[in-house]
Amino acid sequence: MKKIVLAFLLIGQIVMAAKIDSIEVKGITIPLIFEEDVRLPIVNTQIVFTNSGSITDKKIAGLAKFSAKMLNEGSREMGANGFAERLESKAIHIAASTGSETFVIDTGSLNEQFKESMKYLKMLLEEPNFTKRSLEKVKTMTMGAISRKENDYDYVASNALKKLLFDGTVLAQPSAGTLESVKSIKLKDVESFVKEHLVLSRAIIVVGGDVDIEDIKKQMKKVLKILPKGKSEPLPHYEASSDAKTDILKRTTEQAYIYFGSPYNMAVNDEDYYKARVATFILGTGGFGSRLMEEIRVKRGLAYSAYARVHVSKSVSYFNGYLQTKIESQNEAKETVKEVIAEFVAKGVTADELEQTKKFLLGSEPLRVETMSQRLNRTFMDYYKGFKPGHSQEELEKIKNLKLADLNKFIKAHKEILELSFAIVTK
Template identity: 45%
Template sequence: MKKLFSTLLFLGGIMLGANFKTISISGVEVPLIYEQSSIIPTGAIQLIFANSGSAYNGETQGLSYLSSLILNEGTKDLGSVGFAQLLEEKAISLHISSSQEFLEFDLSFLKEQEENSINLLSLLLDSPNFTNDALQKVKDRAMASLLAKESDFDYLASSGLSQILFKNTPLQYPQRGTLSSIQSINLEQIQTFLKNALTLSHLYIVIGGDLDIDSTLTKLTPLLQKLPIGSPKTTQTYQANSTPQTKTQYKQTQQAYIYFGAPFHLKDYQEQSHKVKVMSFILGASGFGSRMMEEIRVKNGLAYSAYLRINLTNLANYASGHLQTKVANQNQSIELVKKVVSDFVKNGVTQEELDSAKKFLLGSEPLRNETLSQRLSTAFANFYRGLSLDYNKQELEKIQNLTLEDLNTFIKSHKEILEMSFSIVTQ
């Protein structure tokens, strides 16, 4: 395994592995992650804007999400249909999305359509379809989706957990906003948000495929030079609530939807992430074979599935899990979840559990970086955390060398995951 990761892999004469450099645009050093691959004659460009996702909506919930929707409505002159026809005629895909942290433009194309693709991206950025008709269209779509969520009990329980764990922070709100917040958003708010979001200071570029990277950058530069410089990026981090709470919503349901979570304190991602991955896998992230699944389903038959994983993001670190059970088994299931976590922290894991986790993680992780898009996504995530692009390889080596004593010492030091809160949708 170590030999595999210490060797440069080649396929079709092209090295498999992302690279990094910065490019100067209007005096701003913009990070670029890139990888050339001639396996198929296609290319992909991502413009990723930090400080632009739902965590940065300010007081207007759903603003980043609605902004991404209207950016997908084509240009003011061509409209949604006309712009979509131009893309389709040339087999170009252009999609804008919003997450908690980012606004992202994803452009993919046949190699021969590279210049046309960049021209259409430039056209969209120059004159997005900021019209009242387009705004009402995306509002209707967003509100219809939210109305459907009102009968999605998993969504309601999950949203309730966020409200508990991250009360009084931007993370307590649903990424797509609420019916009232979406209805209240106007064009001026969207334009102001995007003016502050789509800036060079917030930009990361990811390029991959059968492309001459320098030539692609030359084509991109005129488009990027039109972007404002903007204010420097900021880093926001939030702590999950350490006071156990329970939020219950009553609906007409035969099942209880139980979501639970707790804070998780991580001192050093680079030195400890491998321990977190193994800990999370054994406790509840791996499905069958995990402590949570064995106790909840296999031994007690309380639920079809039960999961608990430790989430490590730039915005927050926390543990979260969920299960669905009969209403009559609701209280028993909650008490068993608490007991499983308590026993886990108190006693740690066995050598057999550690060996099984290592076998799976070391065997499956390389498969998650087989494709170009997977490798670039991993490389960007590592870079954004301030790590080397190939940190995941280093992490696997640390997992291979992890001892039972080190893992159990780490597990027993994280008593904060006992401070569990519950969000329940029940009858």
């Protein structure tokens, strides 16, 4: 136990080593999150563009992810293979990806190749391989992946649930797009997306490793000065539907895939988020000790696993979960989910459940911040959500001191999670 506490304290000190600075490019102040770590001779750099993920795909579903894949086709001069071979020869990694709210360009290298990695990153951003040949290649790969997912019933049920919760919004469509939407993408669509979203006013830099912060500032200015200033826009916020609906999708399957969800009234910077974290751990995130697992698997044998969590971001806040069960048990499983959640809201949790959850969340904390990338991501998320550095550590202290009466009052106040919608893939 002493070793765990010591590790926790040491890691707490490491987390605080991550600091927030900034650089100025073309009159735009760009946040810089940095942590020096000299234990390994490596450097990892991310440029995060906010309000640039799949949530921006209002006209063409899947355009953000498609644009990231196009950026991964290398530079126009070298082509995809030539660019990849050149990076490999120098042990440099450059890749673009998207989330729901962000577009990220990740660069990694040995510290001795840091300047070289920035040179190739600049080359990629200056002249990406946006050609008709690359477009058709990415279309073929993307449409193939979408076609294969038609038989992934977890994917099908998950998308169906989002359509129930966010019907009529961009969130109701698959982030990867559909066969029709991907087929319709033109080069000008990708070029317009990059021009609008990969801009200085949306950029946040995240860097960690064996490198001096002044070197980072110098190299990043060289890279970023090729980007336009652009403009930053606030993220839209979408409310999950409180109309409890059920969508049954018939497929050739031997199992029923049950996905469920409901609204969850909480802002991304809500100081009570730590209570939601504890509550959902007890209800459905905590594995075999959770209420859903205990009732659905242990007591009734309806499923191998059952899971539930809360999603709270700038653009959405909702509760969801899932399980698989036998075809003949799907109705019982659905009703059991509703019963477990209803009892949870009505009666709250026990003192023992709270104590065990505290022990797990506090005791396992070192595993969540043991790598540099984990620590940087945590610092970034605190900053992105509008909290000051070290907020995550303060949240752990709040969990440690959380009283049972306060937690149960919080749980009983969130009756909106009872408005459950279900998406079920069945035979």
